[in-house]
Amino acid sequence: MKGDMYIARSSDKEILEKAEYGGAVTSLLKFALESGRVDAVLAIKARDGNRYDGVPVLITEPEEVIETAGALHCASPNISRFLKEYLDGASDLKVAVTVKPCDAKAIIELTKRIQINLDNLLLIGLNCTGTLSPTKAKTMIKTEFEADPADVVAEDIEDNKLTIRLKDGTEKEKDLTELEERGYGRRENCRRCETNIPIMADIACGKWGTTDKNKTFIEVCSEKGSDFIKEAIEAGKIKVEQPSSDAIETVRKKDEAAIELARQWQEKDFASLTEMSGDERFNYWSTQFSRCIKCYGCRDACPICYCKDCVLEADRGFVPPGEVPPDTMFPMVRITHVMDSCVNCGQCQDVCPMELPLSRLIFMLNRELAGIFKYEPGMDVSELPPLRTVTDQELSLSSVEVAL
Ligand code: SF4
Ligand code: SF4
Ligand code: SF4
Numbered sequence: 078m079k080g081d082m083y084i085a086r087s088s089d090k091e092i093l094e095k096a097e098y099g100g101a102v103t104s105l106l107k108f109a110l111e112s113g114r115v116d117a118v119l120a121i122k123a124r125d126g127n128r129y130d131g132v133p134v135l136i137t138e139p140e141e142v143i144e145t146a147g148a149l150h151c152a153s154p155n156i157s158r159f160l161k162e163y164l165d166g167a168s169d170l171k172v173a174v175t176v177k178p179c180d181a182k183a184i185i186e187l188t189k190r191i192q193i194n195l196d197n198l199l200l201i202g203l204n205c206t207g208t209l210s211p212t213k214a215k216t217m218i219k220t221e222f223e224a225d226p227a228d229v230v231a232e233d234i235e236d237n238k239l240t241i242r243l244k245d246g247t248e249k250e251k252d253l254t255e256l257e258e259r260g261y262g263r264r265e266n267c268r269r270c271e272t273n274i275p276i277m278a279d280i281a282c283g284k285w286g287t288t289d290k291n292k293t294f295i296e297v298c299s300e301k302g303s304d305f306i307k308e309a310i311e312a313g314k315i316k317v318e319q320p321s322s323d324a325i326e327t328v329r330k331k332d333e334a335a336i337e338l339a340r341q342w343q344e345k346d347f348a349s350l351t352e353m354s355g356d357e358r359f360n361y362w363s364t365q366f367s368r369c370i371k372c373y374g375c376r377d378a379c380p381i382c383y384c385k386d387c388v389l390e391a392d393r394g395f396v397p398p399g400e401v402p403p404d405t406m407f408p409m410v411r412i413t414h415v416m417d418s419c420v421n422c423g424q425c426q427d428v429c430p431m432e433l434p435l436s437r438l439i440f441m442l443n444r445e446l447a448g449i450f451k452y453e454p455g456m457d458v459s460e461l462p463p464l465r466t467v468t469d470q471e472l473s474l475s476s477v478e479v480a481l
Contacts, residue, residue, distance in 0.1 A: 078297070078303050079297055079299055079300060079302070081296075081297040082294070082296050082297070082319070082320050082325065083294075083295045083306065083317040083318070083319070084286070084287060084293070084295075084317065084318045084319070084320050084324065085101035085292065085293050085294075085295050085315045085317045086099035086100070086101060086292050086293070086315065086316050086317075087099055087100035087103065087314070087315055087316075088104065088313055088314055088315060088316055089103075091143060092104050092107070092143055093291075095143055095146045096143075096146035096147060097146070097147050097231070097290065098284050098290060098291065098293045099287075099292040099293050100146065101292075101293035101295065102175065102201060102282050102293065103142060103145065103146045104314050104315050105173075105201060105280075105306075105314070105315065106142045106145070106173055106175070107142040107143070107314070108308075108309045108312060108315075109199055109201075109305070110136070110139045110142065110173070112308065114171070114199065114308075115171040115172055115199055116137065116171045116172065117135050117136060117137050117171075117172050118135070118137075118142055118145075118172070118173045118174070119133060119134070119136075119156070119159070119160070119164075119172050119173070119174040119175070120133070120134060120136065120142070121133060121134070121145060121149055121152055121154060121175065122144050122145045123152075128149055128151060128152075128229065129151045129152075129212075129214065129215060129226065130211065131149040131152020131154060131211075132152075132154060133154045133159050135164075135172075145175075147231070148231070148232075150208055150209050150214075150232040151208065151209045151210070151211040151232070152208065152211070153177075153264065153422075153423070153424075153427070155380070155422075156174065156175075156176060156177075156180040156183075156184075157183035157184045157187055157380040157422075158183075158379075158380050158424070160172070160187075160198075161187055161192045161193055161380070161383065168197075169197065171197045171198075171199075172198055172199070173198075173199040173201055174198055174199070174200060175203055176200050176201065176202055176203065176275060176278055177202075177205040177275065178202070178204075178205055178270070178273065178274070178277075179205075179266075179270065179272070179420050179423075179455075180275075180422070181200055181202055181275040181277045181278045181455065182272065182275075182277060182420040182454060182455020183420050183422055183455060184198070184200065184380075184455075185277050185455045185456070185457075186380065186381055186455050186462075187380060187383060188458055189458060189461060192383050199279055199301065199302075200275070200277075200279045200280075200302075201278065201280060201282065202274070202275030202276075202277075202278030202279070202281040202282060203275070203281075203282055203283070204273055204274050204285065205267075205270075205273060205275075206234045206235075206263075206273055207234055207263030207268070207270070208263065208264055208267055209232070209263055209264065210264055210427070213260075213261060214226070214232075217256065221251060221256060221259070221261060222241055222251065224241065224249060228243045228244050228245070229243060229244075230242050230243065230244050234253065234263070235284075236331075236334075237253045237254060237338065238250050238252060239251050239253045239256060239262060254338075257342075264423050265426065265434075265436070265437065266422065266423030266426065266436045266437075266440065267423065268342040268346070269342045269346060269421060269440060270339055270421055271335075271336045271340065272455075273335045273336070274296065274332055275298075276298045276456075277298070277455060277457070277458075278298055279297075279299045279301045279302030279305065280295055280297055280298055280299075280302040280305070280306060281295070281296040282294070282295050282296075283328075285327060285328045285331045285332070286320055286324035286325060286328040287324070288324075294320060294324065296328075343444065346437055346441075347437075347444075350437075350438070350441060362408075362438070366402060366405065366407075367402045368402065368431045368433065369402045369403060369407065369408065369433065370401055370402070370430065370431060371400075371402070371403040371407060372430060373389070374425075374428040374429060375425035375426075375428060375429055375433075375435055376389065376411055377428075378425055378428045379411075379424060379425050380420065380424070381414075381415040381418045381419060381420070382411065382415060384414075388410060389407060389410055389411065395410065396410070412438070412442065416439050416442040416443050416446060417443065417450070417452065417454070417463050418443075418455075418462045419436070419439045419440050419442075419443040419454060420454050420455045421436060421443070423436045446463065449463075450463035
């Protein structure tokens with residue numbers, strides 16, 4: 078049932094050899110296909126074995142699932158957008174999909190907007206404390222770890238340390254905060270992320286609470302997830318044991334520590350903006366937006382921007398066409414359309430060719446709105462976003478000071 082927890086390990090010898098943490102996730106994905114529960118598996122694979130080029134793959138043959146085994150920290154493909162754009166949320170294709178917390182949250186928000194049919198998905202959540210930009214990671218490995226990026230076979234983030242494992246078996250470890258203060262480490266949005274365990278998925282899988290690197294801690298988060306895990310156990314695909322109370326306590330403490338670190342980063346990242354006067358903030362953001370080349374990358378990457386007929390297109394007459402930088406309505410409209418539901422996935426900032434700190438601004442505004450409306454994006458599929466449900470009377474009563 079929902080709330081059950083297991084320490085799990087694959088029963089498949091080949092998966093055990095290739096996968097990490099006992100291969101439970103890979104075995105579960107394979108079982109989802111074999112059992113006919115889903116038509117396809119959507120997961121991330123290193124393209125041509127290059128771990129800095131993780132791409133989403135849609136797999137329909139169970140024996141190919143093993144190609145997605147192993148964690149790729151230098152990959153953060155836009156899974157929710159992929160589902161929406163390429164798998165047509167209204168279709169009947171049933172898909173098991175691996176999701177980090179931000180992917181799961183974006184899927185929940187798109188479900189509320191009737192862009193994804195959650196009934197067709199089996200969300201296999203992966204606990205996450207951060208992903209790295211592939212380009213920056215390669216530079217960091219060369220300069221900070223003094224290693225060849227091509228020699229890295231695994232990365233790990235644990236207890237505020239970043240560890241890389243090289244193909245000769247040696248490991249190198251660095252303090253994560255020190256790396257991040259020097260501009261390396263996790264993507265900026267990941268530093269601020271408070272959701273490490275994707276409890277909005279059907280199951281959440283992670284390494285916290287396990288005593289060695291050969292097992293996975295699984296938390297059951299829905300009745301769908303519960304049925305699935307029970308079937309996988311009965312079919313002998315994974316071997317499970319009950320976690321001890323110490324293991325459960327370890328998960329809780331590690332989650333709390335990661336949340337605390339994220340809040341410290343939020344304070345640091347937002348302080349420079351919130352401490353400005355209104356005029357200074359306006360000038361800061363005007364200068365930032367004056368660099369915008371109106372490529373639409375941020376809009377096209379954002380999982381919350383879902384309109385098929387976007388008011389920012391030239392033919393809608395909202396933003397004058399042919400102007401670079403675009404009229405201030407361009408960033409303003411995008412920000413106001415997404416700020417109540419921003420899931421801090423960082424996709425907008427990742428794709429911006431002008432390197433505008435977009436997710437920093439939008440997530441900061443989202444935190445302000447979350448405080449006012451008590452709405453946490455992506456956590457509960459039954460709760461609608463506040464700017465969709467707010468009444469005219471509430472609008473006139475509430476004064477939302479937008480930090481622009
Ligand atoms: S935003 Fe959070 S869930 Fe998403 S990749 Fe970063 S740390 Fe992981
Ligand atoms: S605004 Fe940026 S960070 Fe927020 S949901 Fe959209 S793409 Fe993700
Ligand atoms: S991605 Fe950057 S440059 Fe492109 S439209 Fe968005 S803010 Fe402007």
